[in-house]
Amino acid sequence: MNTIPIDGWEGATQYFTFGADSFGVWLFLVLAVLLFLTVIVRAITHEGRSYKEIHAGNISAPIAMEPESPPPASEPAAMA
Amino acid sequence: MNEEVTSALETITSVNNEFFYWVSIALMMLIHAGFLFYEGGASRVKNVLAAAMKNLLTLAVVIPSFFFVGWFLYNAFPTGAPELNDAAKAALPWSENMGPNLADPASGIFWGAFALFAATTGSIMSGALIERIRISAFLILTAILGSVVWIIAAAWGWHGGGWMLTELGLHDVGAAGCVHLIAAAFTLGVLINLGPRIGRFVDGRARAIVPHNLPMTMLGLMLIFVGFFGFLMGCAIYGGEGYTTIFGTPMNLSAFAFNTLMGLAGGILGAYLSSKGEPFWTISGGLAGVISVASGLDLYHPAVAFVVATVGGASLPVVAKLLEKVKIDDAVGAVPVHGVCGAWSLIAVGIFASDYPNVAGPEPSLGGQVLSMLVFAALGFIPGYLISLALKAFGILRVPPSVEHFGVDAVELPSLPYPEGIPPTARPNGNGAGLGAPVGGTVLDRSDI
Numbered sequence: 001m002n003t004i005p006i007d008g009w010e011g012a013t014q015y016f017t018f019g020a021d022s023f024g025v026w027l028f029l030v031l032a033v034l035l036f037l038t039v040i041v042r043a044i045t046h047e048g049r050s051y052k053e054i055h056a057g058n059i060s061a062p063i064a065m066e067p068e069s070p071p072p073a074s075e076p077a078a079m080a
Numbered sequence: 081m082n083e084e085v086t087s088a089l090e091t092i093t094s095v096n097n098e099f100f101y102w103v104s105i106a107l108m109m110l111i112h113a114g115f116l117f118y119e120g121g122a123s124r125v126k127n128v129l130a131a132a133m134k135n136l137l138t139l140a141v142v143i144p145s146f147f148f149v150g151w152f153l154y155n156a157f158p159t160g161a162p163e164l165n166d167a168a169k170a171a172l173p174w175s176e177n178m179g180p181n182l183a184d185p186a187s188g189i190f191w192g193a194f195a196l197f198a199a200t201t202g203s204i205m206s207g208a209l210i211e212r213i214r215i216s217a218f219l220i221l222t223a224i225l226g227s228v229v230w231i232i233a234a235a236w237g238w239h240g241g242g243w244m245l246t247e248l249g250l251h252d253v254g255a256a257g258c259v260h261l262i263a264a265a266f267t268l269g270v271l272i273n274l275g276p277r278i279g280r281f282v283d284g285r286a287r288a289i290v291p292h293n294l295p296m297t298m299l300g301l302m303l304i305f306v307g308f309f310g311f312l313m314g315c316a317i318y319g320g321e322g323y324t325t326i327f328g329t330p331m332n333l334s335a336f337a338f339n340t341l342m343g344l345a346g347g348i349l350g351a352y353l354s355s356k357g358e359p360f361w362t363i364s365g366g367l368a369g370v371i372s373v374a375s376g377l378d379l380y381h382p383a384v385a386f387v388v389a390t391v392g393g394a395s396l397p398v399v400a401k402l403l404e405k406v407k408i409d410d411a412v413g414a415v416p417v418h419g420v421c422g423a424w425s426l427i428a429v430g431i432f433a434s435d436y437p438n439v440a441g442p443e444p445s446l447g448g449q450v451l452s453m454l455v456f457a458a459l460g461f462i463p464g465y466l467i468s469l470a471l472k473a474f475g476i477l478r479v480p481p482s483v484e485h486f487g488v489d490a491v492e493l494p495s496l497p498y499p500e501g502i503p504p505t506a507r508p509n510g511n512g513a514g515l516g517a518p519v520g521g522t523v524l525d526r527s528d529i
Contacts, residue, residue: 012182013176013181013182013183013184014176014177014179014180014181014182014183014184015180015181015182016179016180016181019176020174020175020176020179021174021175021176025174026174029148029173029174032144032148033148036141036144036145036148039141039219040141040216040219040220040223043215043216043219044214044216044476046216046492047214047215047216047476047479047492050483050491050492050494051479051480051482051483051491053491054482054483054486054491055480055482
C-alpha cells in the first residue's frame with residue numbers, strides 16, 4: 001500500500017500517511033469517528049446488560065474476605 | 081546578523097517553543113492522575129474503580145473528540161458566529177496542519193495543550209457525579225463539555241480575537257472563567273437532573289458520605305497542584321521575545337510563580353480557618369486559592385493574591401452548605417471550588433485590576449468581568465442541564481438504585497479495588513480503631529461495601 005505523500009525529505013512539509021485531504025485520511029477519519037461512537041454505544045449496551053444481570057441475581061455480592069477470627073480487643077505490641 | 085545566525089536563532093526559538101508546551105502537556109497529565117486519586121479516595125469502597133475509570137476514560141474520550149471537532153471550533157468561533165477563516169481551515173482534522181508537518185511546529189503542540197485543558201473540564205465534572213452516574217452518560221457529557229462547550233467559551237474569551245476580549249476587555253489569564261467556571265456551571269446543570277446519592281439526604285437532612293480514603297484524596301490534590309503548574313504554562317504564550325498572556329499583554333513566569341504560590345497558600349489557610357481544620361476542605365482550599373487568583377495571576381501583587389485566595393478558600397464550606405440546603409449532592413465540592421472561585425476570580429480582577437492597559441480590546445473593568453462571568457456561567461449551565469435532561473428522559477443518565485446499593489464497580493466493570501478486603505483496623509469496631517466520621521456525618525459499615 002502506498003501511503004507516502006513525499007518523494008524525499010528535501011523541502012518536505014506535511015508528510016503524514018496518505019497526505020492532507022486525501023481519500024486515505026478521510027477513510028481513517030471516518031473509521032476513527034465510527035470507532036469512537038461504537039465505544040459509547042457499547043458502553044451503554046454493556047451497562048444495560050450488567051444491570052439486567054444484577055436484577056436476575058447473577059452477580060454475587062462483592063464482599064471482601066473476612067478475618068478468620070475477630071481481632072483482639074487491644075494489642076499494644078502491634079505498634080512496635 | 082547574517083542569514084545563518086538568524087536561521088539558527090529561529091530554529092532554537094521554534095524548538096524551545098515546542099519543548100515549552102511539551103513540558104506543559106506532560107505536567108498537565110498529572111492533573112488527571114491527581115483527579116483519579118482524588119475521586120477514588122472520595123468514593124466509597126464499592127465505587128472506587130468506577131471513579132478511577134471515569135477519569136481514565138475522560139482522557140481517552142476527550143482527546144479524540146477534541147481532535148475531531150474541538151480545535152476547529154476554537155479557531156472558527158472567536159467572533160461569536162462560526163467563521164471558516166484560514167486558522168479554522170487549518171484546524172480541520174484532514175488539513176495539512178493537523179498531523180506531522182515539518183513546516184508547522186506549532187499546531188500539534190498547541191492542540192495538545194488545549195486537549196489537556198479540555199480533558200481537565202471533564203475531570204472537574206467527574207468528581208461531583210461519582211457513585212451514581214452511568215459511565216456511558218458521563219462519557220457523552222464529558223465529550224460534549226470538553227470538545228464543544230468549553231472550547232466555544234475559550235474561543236469567545238480566551239482567543240486573541242475573541243469577542244469577550246475585544247468587546248468587554250475580559251482578563252482571565254489563568255482560565256478561571258473559560259475552564260473552571262464553565263465546567264462547574266455545566267456540572268451544576270447535570271447535578272440537578274442526576275439527583276443526590278441514595279442516603280445523602282434522609283428525612284430532609286443532609287448526611288455526609290465520607291471518603292473511603294482521605295489520604296488518597298489528599299495525595300490526589302497534591303498531584304493536581306503540581307499539574308497546575310503545567311496548566312498555567314499552557315496559559316502563557318512563549319515566543320522568541322519572551323512571554324505574553326494569551327491576550328497579548330506582556331508577562332513573565334516570575335509573576336505566575338509569585339501569585340500561584342501565594343494563591344495556593346492563601347486558599348489552604350482560608351479553608352483551614354473556615355472549615356475548622358477539616359482536611360478535605362483544607363486541601364481543596366489550595367485548588368480554590370489558585371483558581372481564585374487565576375484570572376489576575378499576571379497582575380496582582382502577591383499580597384493581593386494571598387488575600388483574594390484566602391477569601392476563595394474560606395468560601396468553600398459555606399457554599400457547600402448552601403448546596404446541601406437545596407439538596408444538591410456535589411460529592412467533591414466541584415461547584416464551590418471551580419464554579420464559585422472561578423466566578424470570584426473574574427470579579428476580583430474587576431475590583432483589583434481594572435484599567436490595566438489592554439492590547440486587543442478595552443481595558444478590563446468590573447462591568448466587563450461580571451458580564452463575562454455571566455456569559456461563562458450561562459454557556460456552561462444551559463447545555464449541561466439540557467443534555468443531562470435528555471439523557472435522563474432516555475433513562476441512561478443514572479444507575480438503577482439496586483446498582484447504586486450494590487456498587488458500580490462489581491456490576492459494571494466488574495472488579496474490586498481491594499479484593500483481599502480492608503484492614504481490620506479500618507473497620508468499625510475493628511481492633512479498637514473503628515472508623516470515624518471526619519466530616520461529621522455518616523459512618524461507613526459493612527453494608528456499604
